[in-house]
Amino acid sequence: MNKNRLLYVSALIFVGTLGLAWLTQGTGVIRNDAERNISIPSPLTVPLEVKAAYNGSDIFLRYRWAAPKPGIFHDVLRFTNGAWVVRGSAVPGSQSDGLHEDRVSMMLDDGSVPEFGRYGGYVTIGQRLAGMTGEASGRDVKEHPYLGKKLGLDEPTKYLPATRKGLEDWMAVVPEAEQDRLRAAGYFIDLWHWRAHRSNPVGYADDQFVAAGRLSDSGRGPFATNWDAERKQPRLMLDRAKTGRAALKWDDILQGRVGQDDVYYLREDQAVPFDPNAGWQEGDTIPRRSLRAPQGSRGDVGVAGHSRWAEGYWDVALRRKMNTEKPTEDKILRDGGVYQVAFAIHRQASGGRWHYVSLPFTLGLGRDAEIKALRFEGDTPDWRQPAVAVTLFYPGQVNWPLLNSAKHAGAESIRKGVPVKYRHSEAQLAHYGVEKEFAEEIHRQWLFTLGGGVLLIVAFGVALNGALGRKGG
Amino acid sequence: MAAYHVVLVHFPIALWMTATLAILWRAISDGPLALAIDRALVPLLSLGLISGLAAYGVGLLVWPWETLSATPLGRNHMLLATWTTAYWGLLLATRWLQGEAVWNGVMRWIIAGLAVLGSVLLGITGTLGGHLVGIYTEISDALRPMGWEVYRTFYVPDVTLATIVAAAVVLVVIGLLGRRRTA
Numbered sequence: 001m002n003k004n005r006l007l008y009v010s011a012l013i014f015v016g017t018l019g020l021a022w023l024t025q026g027t028g029v030i031r032n033d034a035e036r037n038i039s040i041p042s043p044l045t046v047p048l049e050v051k052a053a054y055n056g057s058d059i060f061l062r063y064r065w066a067a068p069k070p071g072i073f074h075d076v077l078r079f080t081n082g083a084w085v086v087r088g089s090a091v092p093g094s095q096s097d098g099l100h101e102d103r104v105s106m107m108l109d110d111g112s113v114p115e116f117g118r119y120g121g122y123v124t125i126g127q128r129l130a131g132m133t134g135e136a137s138g139r140d141v142k143e144h145p146y147l148g149k150k151l152g153l154d155e156p157t158k159y160l161p162a163t164r165k166g167l168e169d170w171m172a173v174v175p176e177a178e179q180d181r182l183r184a185a186g187y188f189i190d191l192w193h194w195r196a197h198r199s200n201p202v203g204y205a206d207d208q209f210v211a212a213g214r215l216s217d218s219g220r221g222p223f224a225t226n227w228d229a230e231r232k233q234p235r236l237m238l239d240r241a242k243t244g245r246a247a248l249k250w251d252d253i254l255q256g257r258v259g260q261d262d263v264y265y266l267r268e269d270q271a272v273p274f275d276p277n278a279g280w281q282e283g284d285t286i287p288r289r290s291l292r293a294p295q296g297s298r299g300d301v302g303v304a305g306h307s308r309w310a311e312g313y314w315d316v317a318l319r320r321k322m323n324t325e326k327p328t329e330d331k332i333l334r335d336g337g338v339y340q341v342a343f344a345i346h347r348q349a350s351g352g353r354w355h356y357v358s359l360p361f362t363l364g365l366g367r368d369a370e371i372k373a374l375r376f377e378g379d380t381p382d383w384r385q386p387a388v389a390v391t392l393f394y395p396g397q398v399n400w401p402l403l404n405s406a407k408h409a410g411a412e413s414i415r416k417g418v419p420v421k422y423r424h425s426e427a428q429l430a431h432y433g434v435e436k437e438f439a440e441e442i443h444r445q446w447l448f449t450l451g452g453g454v455l456l457i458v459a460f461g462v463a464l465n466g467a468l469g470r471k472g473g
Numbered sequence: 474m475a476a477y478h479v480v481l482v483h484f485p486i487a488l489w490m491t492a493t494l495a496i497l498w499r500a501i502s503d504g505p506l507a508l509a510i511d512r513a514l515v516p517l518l519s520l521g522l523i524s525g526l527a528a529y530g531v532g533l534l535v536w537p538w539e540t541l542s543a544t545p546l547g548r549n550h551m552l553l554a555t556w557t558t559a560y561w562g563l564l565l566a567t568r569w570l571q572g573e574a575v576w577n578g579v580m581r582w583i584i585a586g587l588a589v590l591g592s593v594l595l596g597i598t599g600t601l602g603g604h605l606v607g608i609y610t611e612i613s614d615a616l617r618p619m620g621w622e623v624y625r626t627f628y629v630p631d632v633t634l635a636t637i638v639a640a641a642v643v644l645v646v647i648g649l650l651g652r653r654r655t656a
Contacts, residue, residue, distance in 0.1 A: 003578075003651070003654070004578060004579050006647055006650065006651050006654075007579055007580060007583060008579070009647060010644055010647050010648075011583050011586075013640050013643055013644055013647075014640070014644065016640075017636060017637055017640040020633055020636055021629050021633055021637065022620065022621070023620070024629050024630055024632070024633045025620075025621060025627050025628065025629050025633075026621075026622075026625055026626075026627070026628065027629075027630050028629075028630025028631060028632070028633075029628070029630070406537055406539045406540050406543075407539060407540065407543040407544075408540070408543070408544070409536055409540050409541070409543075409544045409546075409547060409605070411540075422607075423607055427624065428624040431545065431622060431624040431625045432545065432624065434625075435545055435625060435626060439543065442626050442628060443542060443543070443548075445626075445628035445629070445630070446542075446548050446552065446626050446627070446628040447542075448628075448629075448634050449552065449627065449628045449629050449634065450551070450552045450555055450556075452629070452634050452637040452638065453552070453555070453556045453559075453637070454555060454556065454559045455637065455638065455641045456637050456640060456641050456644075457556065457559045457560055457562075457563050458559065458563070458641075459640070459641035459642070459644035459645050459648075460563065460644055461563040461566055461567060462644060462645050462648035462649075463644035463645065463647040463648040463651070464563075464567055464580075464583070464648075465566070465567055465570050465571065465648065465651075466647065466648025466649060466650070466651035466652045467647060467648065467651035468567075468571050468574060468575070468580065468651070469651060469652065469654070
């Protein structure tokens with residue numbers, strides 16, 4: 001083979017291999033893995049529109065986001081081979097039968113949790129929370145003297161950093177007296193939690209907050225579990241006299257024949273005690289959650305008008321008294337105040353941590369802010385102001401201890417109080433979230449790629465110089 | 474060390490970009506100016522490599538390895554910096570070993586192509602470094618439609634790694650065949 005031919009072949013192999021590397025880069029590692037609780041949504045970012053208004057006594061928030069289908073069902077009890085079987089339990093990512101409700105939630109703070117205004121929901125994410133790879137067991141939480149036995153938690157949930165003795169151990173809570181002192185000082189984040197199945201049919205959102213865990217306001221929640229564990233059957237069924245049926249049909253649910261205007265839920269005022277002798281047939285289906293009007297502080301957040309899905313979008317409006325008179329459960333809002341908010345949605349039958357979240361925004365009541373709540377007179381806002389565009393992103397399993405560790409180049413910036421928005425976009429954070437779910441695999445593959453590239457360059461040098469010979473041969 | 478790294482990287486960038494212009498000029502011209510420029514090429518590439526290695530070494534001190542190797546942008550910056558340094562080292566070695574023979578026949582166009590590729594690698598490396606300190610150009614926006622999202626780690630799957638190793642073996646064999654031919 002002559003010199004020129006050797007040079008041509010060498011250059012072709014070198015450039016061709018580089019081209020192959022370019023075309024295949026980023027593949028071969030990232031894949032869904034249910035055993036590790038990994039399910040990557042697509043797309044990684046989605047838009048949300050937000051409007052806000054207030055009238056001096058109530059605050060109104062309106063949210064609009066794209067959802068291919070209205071996720072109005074949650075888990076159900078299906079009559080299967082003579083027994084009632086739960087379908088629609090939470091899974092990593094989308095539930096295959098489409099049985100997990102859509103949701104929108106909003107965290108709200110008044111500056112009492114300064115890190116929240118800079119880093120949003122990241123500050124509430126500890127290690128080994130529910131749904132993460134290597135999640136802590138619910139039994140450990142239930143048996144925990146404070147989290148389980150005192151607060152009633154049954155899984156590792158969001159919490160605020162100062163409620164723990166250190167960042168690394170979610171179980172090491174500070175003493176109860178200190179927890180109370182923090183709460184009294186406003187060290188908690190208000191959480192409005194609208195659920196398409198478990199709260200919307202009764203006209204409410206769930207009113208919760210995050211402190212030592214994700215907790216519910218005092219009072220009664222809008223839903224309960226419709227299950228009689230002793231008899232292994234539902235507690236309630238639909239009242240045939242009021243709804244025209246005792247149960248739904250499984251096939252109707254799966255094929256979308258039960259819509260928003262139908263009875264797709266089990267409201268206690270439309271239900272009767274379960275009758276095991278009602279002639280149940282294969283495929284009869286009863287919602288696993290029974291609904292009722294919430295009571296007490298937990299019912300502070302109501303639906304404003306109709307919150308509905310239409311033409312590919314949810315349009316949800318919520319209202320709450322600016323002063324609920326529960327300053328250790330709700331953030332009290334005042335005319336002229338500026339607050340911090342962050343949003344999240346669940347869609348496409350995804351629950352748990354498989355949601356989209358936002359970075360923190362400021363909310364001003366008649367004050368300049370990223371989201372400006374307009375003052376109006378009367379009981380209902382006209383919503384004529386333009387919406388604020390919010391980009392939501394998939395956060396992966398990125399957590400606060402990680403962000404403050406040596407594995408995060410920005411840990412020093414966090415210590416200096418540099419806001420996340422200053423250095424990162426939502427798209428970048430989404431990619432970061434995905435990569436962190438495969439941290440070890442990607443690290444290994446990256447090292448091999450780095451070495452492989454050097455090997456190829458050196459080999460190309462050998463080929464070039466060999467083909468040319470000494471001083472060009 | 475970040476500030477020192479930023480200062481130091483200006484030297485290899487300047488020297489390698491100058492070297493690229495020199496190589497391109499020499500590739501298209503056999504005139505006296507091109508010949509004069511070519512005589513400065515080995516010193517230019519040598520200084521580029523020395524300053525590049527110095528900047529690389531100081532860059533490794535900016536963050537602990539645990540931090541640098543855990544960050545997608547840090548990984549990408551390091552990967553591109555390694556390849557860029559190795560690549561310009563290849564150009565230096567070839568020009569040094571082959572002398573003016575690198576401008577004979579098709580080889581001059583291969584050298585010119587390599588110089589352009591080296592400049593592209595250098596530009597991407599610089600952009601990634603800019604991302605790490607929060608000041609960056611729009612080069613990353615140009616890479617995105619070409620298939621690489623710079624916020625994701627650049628890595629290849631096992632099958633590509635195997636192909637790279639196989640290609641390296643073939644290239645070494647070609648080199649040995651060439652040496653035997655000219656021995």
